[in-house]
Each structure stands twice: as structure tokens, then as C-alpha cells.
Amino acid sequence: MGKRVGLWIDHHKAVIVTITDQGEETSTVESNLDKHVRFAGGQQEISAEDQFDRRFSGYLRKYYDEIIMQIREAESILILGPGEAKTELERRLERDRLAGRILSIETVDKMTDRQIAAQVRERLAK
DSSP states (O other): OOOOOEEEOOSSSSEEHHHHHHHHEEEEEEEOOOSSSOOOOOTTTHHHHHHHHHHHHHHHHHHHHHHHHHHHSSSSSEHHHHHHHHHHHHHHHHHHOGGEEEEEEEEOOOOHHHHHHHHHHHHHOO
């Protein structure tokens, strides 16, 4: 059967469900993005925004690298999530020449880890 992976992703967390002949494993990757960001007023606002954008991009790059490291060996990949993170990950997978393994990208709301695992099992069984 090979290794199949389904994951739910947003900018803060990814829940990765890996299914193999030996069973199922769930892991979590945290992005460590700051939850609350405040910008200073006046002239410093532009540099604060630029600084935030650079820091945000750096966190996302490391975050997506960690996810790709965990799913690289998958024969098929299902990506679920509520926002832009799923399409950003798709672009990274395209850049790494792994886009051909993507079965589907679907928009779904927040779910518990158990709901994510059940959804992945159901969708990858088809």
C-alpha cells in the first residue's frame, strides 16, 4: 500500500496523519508564530511592519520545511485546512517537485486531532 499522508494545516499548527501497512501515526508541527503583534505608531510603523513581515516569512519557511521533511516519503498527500496555509504549502511542494503526489486540497474548518485522523482515514481509503 505504501505511505499515505493527510494533514490539516493553518499558520500556527499542522496535524500530520501518516498511514502505512504497519498502522497509523499522528504528529503535530507548531509554527511558533507570535499570536499577538503590535505595531508602533508614526514613522516606526513602516519598519515595524517590515520587521514583522520578515520574521513571519522566516517562521513560515522553517515551518513548511519541517512539514515537508515529515511528508517527503509519502506516495500520496491530502491537504486540509481553513485558510491560505494549505495553498502556500502546495506552492512549496511544487517547488520541491512533490506536487504530483497531492491527491486533493480541501477547505475545512478547525477540527480536533481525532476528527482530522478520521477525515484522513476516510478520504485516503477511497
